[in-house]
Amino acid sequence: MPTVGFIYPDHAAEDDYPLAERMLGDGARLPVEHIYGTDLHAVAELLDLGSPARLAEGAALLAKYEPSAVVWACTSGSFVYGWDGAEEQVAKLSAAAGGLPASSTSFAFVRAANALSLRSVAVAASYPDDVAKLFVEFLGRGGIEVLSMSAADIDTAAEVGELAPEQVVELIVSRDHPDADALLVPDTAMRTLALIDMIEERIGKPVLTANQVTVWEGLRLTGATREAPGLGTLFRTKGA
Known part of the structure; x- marks a missing residue:
């Protein structure tokens, strides 16, 4: 392995x-x-x-x-x-x-989206708006259309890491877009692995997390x- x-x-x-x-x-x-x-x-x-x-x-x-x-x-x-x-x-x-x-x-993120043939997505970002917009631009260069982007305006990675699981779920689920093929969640400071299946079941589409x-x-x-x-x-x- x-x-x-x-x-x-x-x-x-x-x-x-x-x-x-x-x-x-x-x-x-x-x-x-x-x-x-x-x-x-x-x-x-x-x-x-x-x-x-x-x-x-x-x-x-x-x-x-x-x-x-x-x-x-x-x-x-x-x-x-x-x-x-x-x-x-x-x-x-x-x-x-x-x-x-x-x-x-x-x-x-770009390669995973391509592997799943995703073309339009929603973004649930923890960052301030100006930083989150740079992620949207990056996805665009990779051929991925962002239908909606929300920024939670959390200033530091440490604060993101302190979010409780229920806060993480709410932050993500509440920022879906009905027409998006998937929901993308940038920020490796956010604990998500144990929550992905539950979130996908809630919103009925793929979720890609950092x-x-x-x-x-x-x-x-x-x-x-x-x-x-x-x-x-x-x-x-x-x-x-």
Whole structure:
């Protein structure tokens, strides 16, 4: 089974990754190492958080696990660079990791949406409005139409990580759009893995969340995507 290394900013919802290991149940290893900066959802701070130097530090910390791929487990710290800048960010991360396949949560959302043939979505963002709009622009570059976007205006990742499960569910469910093919929930600081199936049942459509798509993308990089119960439509769809 593969080992996929994840670079996670600060601390908030990183326990979703050992939970994913248990839910996959096949021996895949998903080690997490942390880099540190401000956790403010603001453009300048996010650009610093996702800088090449910080990600190179994360890649060095992951080396002891001998991963087959590495992923920058941060949505806002990748899409804030724009599409071209995020591609350069991933290329530099790959180089820092000795040429390993690399990606980020922002690209994971686009690839997961494409794998499910989603074309129009709603976005339930925890960020302030100006940051959330950058995610909408990023999705547009990936060919995904956003029918509606709501921003919860939560300033820091730490605050997002403190949300109770019922608050997470309400934040997501209340922001669906009836005509959207799916609902996207950026922010790896939000604990969602244990809630995805319940939320999908509530709204009757696929839900893609940041930690879910990040794990899926890491497995995709190693050629190890497969069906797994409890992790939403994305992990129940053959060929996804």
